[in-house]
Amino acid sequence: MTNRDFVLIVLFSAIICTLGLVPPIQIGFIPVPITLQSLGVMLAGLCLGARGAGLAVIVVMILVAAGVPVLSGGRGGLGVYAGPTAGFLVGWLPGAIVTGLLADRLVGPSRAATRKAAVIGGTMAALAGGVVVVYALGIPWLSFIADVPLGKAAAGSLLFIPGDVVKAMLAALIAHGVAKAFPLPRG
Template identity: 35%
Template sequence: MTPKSRLQDLTKGAVFVALLIVFAMIPGIPLGFLPVPIVLQNLAVMLVVLILGPKRGTMVMAVFFLLAAVGLPVLSGGRGGLAVLTGPTAGYIWAWLLLPSVYWLLNRWVFGHRNLAQPAWWQSVILLIIVDLILNFGLGAAWLHFNQGLGFWSVYWANMVFVPGDLLKIALAVFLDQALWRASQH
């Protein structure tokens, strides 16, 4: 890896950490029946997953996670600190660390893409839906089950309130990813 490509990787990573933080400034919408708000920040997470790949995406999410852990207000609503990373929304946030690697692993297993080949738009949509509905909702529900004593399946099914918004975020993330990929090919 040349110094120029290393600098480009660091710059790209810094831009995406900043994007995650900017999206955190948009306050979440509380639901009342579930201690997890509707947030726009997971759109930035989806962009990290799609654009940066498994290694860089996971590294960016780890840096972001560390910023949150030391108390910087980088999570939705200007929150941060260990209390947030162990509170009701922690399972969803912890899932963000896994999303880049799981997405690209599924890309390889399901569609047979090697070497981070750019999936077709519909493949990206399918993969993001899978990691969102299974990994993100599953870890979020599991955490609420163990941390808050809520029933796993009742919380998991309550997550379905997020599906319409998440589908819009997935569509936007895939559109932006595909547009950026096409622009980089010229």
């Protein structure tokens, strides 16, 4: 790993943490808030690729475990990993990796695709990794911890889909702009 790789991993960890400064929006009947941090996870996958994004998310997860209040709402500590949102938090790691892998296939490793191709491919990659994969881990954990049927937990999570689609599209637009202005190493 080069110094540049290290700096980019730390930078994207900081972006994910900084997005945690935006206050969460509580829905009320589901204990999972709407946050912007998943945008950072998607963005890391699109910009850094699987390896770099995975490492950036690991840094965030270590900070959370150490008690640093980097999650939306100022949360941190080992207790977060036992709460109803833990499955979503843990899902960030495979979600970022899958986003990076799919972006390489759908947009191309150099990210030199046309704007339309980059945004469509990037959005699809971010939706697959940042939504499908994260929800695949988050919803069953939420069901288990909150002691609600899996179908009810999944139905409640549907409220987040429109916002997640917007975040995926925004991440793809930003990643395309970053790739044009400042090509990042892949891998």
